[in-house]
Amino acid sequence: MKKIFIMVILVALIAGCGNDATKPKPILDRTYDGGFYTIALPSMYSYEAGENGSVKITGTDFIVRLSGVLFDIKSGELDKLSPIVEDMKKDLIDVNITTEETKLGGFNALKITVEFKEGKALNYTIPLDDLLITVNTDLTTPIAKSESFDMAQAIIESFQFKPDINQNTIYRIIKGEKDGNVEPPPDDNQPPSGEAKSYDGSLLSFKLPLGWTYDVQSDEAINILPDNIDEISLGFSVMIVKNFGLSIPTYAEQQRQALGAQKKIERKIAGLTFYTFSVDLGGSKSHFMYGEKNGRMIIIISNGDIGPQTQDVIDTLHFK
Secondary structure (H helix, E strand, O other): OOOOOOOOOOOOOOOOOOOOOOOOOOOOOEEEEOOOEEEEEOOOOEEEEOHHHOEEEEOOOOEEEEEEEEOOOOOOOHHHHHHHHHHHHHHOOOOEEEEEEEEEOOEEEEEEEEEOOOOEEEEEEEEEOOEEEEEEEOOOOOEOOHHHHHHHHHHHHOOEEOOOOOHHHHHHHHHOOOOOOOOOOOOOOOOOOOOOOEEEOOOEEEEOOOOEEEEEEEOOEEEEEEOOHHHHHHOEEEEEEEOOOOOHHHHHHHHHHHHOOOOOEEEEEOOEEEEEEEEEEOOEEEEEEEEEEOOEEEEEEEOOOOOHHHHHHHOOOEEO
C-alpha cells in the first residue's frame, strides 16, 4: 500500500543586511533531482514532486513550478512561442510583459517578465523537439519583495539538463512512458504499522514513540510528524546544511530580525547549544532553532508550539 506523508516545512527567510552592494547572493545549497534535470534551492525550502518530471518549490512568499508539455515545435524555435506571449497579454490585465531570448540549461529559451504594480513574475520556456519545458513563478501573483524575486530567479536559472539524458528520453518522461507515475519503492527503514519507528542516517538518528512517523527528503532534510494528520501541528522539520560562513549566533539573530521575533534564547538539544526563537505565523506559534556540529548548520522548525509530546521526540535526536 502506498504511504502518503504530509510535508510541512515552515520556511526560514535568508536575511540580507546593508545596501544592495553588500546584499548576499541567494544561497542554493540543496539540489533536487527531477529525473532528466536538476534544480537548486535553499535547504529550508520545501518541494513537491509531481507527475512526469514536474516539481513545485515553495519559497518564503512565492512558488516556482517546473513542468513539461507536448507541443508541435522543434528545439530552439523561439519564434513559435509568440502566440503564448500574446495569450498572456490578453489574459493578464494592467501589466507590462517583456521578452528576452536567453539560455537555460544550455538550451535556447524565452524569458518572459510580467511586471505588475505590486511586483513581478517570471517565466522561462525551453522549446525542445515536440515539447516545451517551462520553469516559472505564479504568473497571476506578483512577487513584491526584490529579495524574493532574486531568489526565485536564482532557483529558476539553476536549472540544468542532466548530461547523460537525451531529448527522446525527456519526451518519454513528459509523456509518461518512462519514469512517470511510478509507484515509489517501499521505505525499508519503516517498520510495519503498530511498531515504534527509528531512523539511523549518515547525519542524524532518532527513535520515535508509537504513533509517530518520518518522511526522508534527503540525508539533509527530514520531516518528523504524528501518524494522525489532525495532530500535524505537533510535527517538526530537521535540516542539516553546510555552514553559510556566519557564526550560528549571528545567523540566528539575522533570522530573528527578518522574521520579527521578539527574543532569542539558548537551549540544549542533543548536547548541543541551539539559538532559538518563536514566531506567530497565521495564529500558530512556530519555533526556529539553530545549532551546529562538525561544520554543518542544524535547523529545526516546528509546525506549532512545542508541548511535552513534541519535546519528548526532539529529545531523541542524535546528530553525527
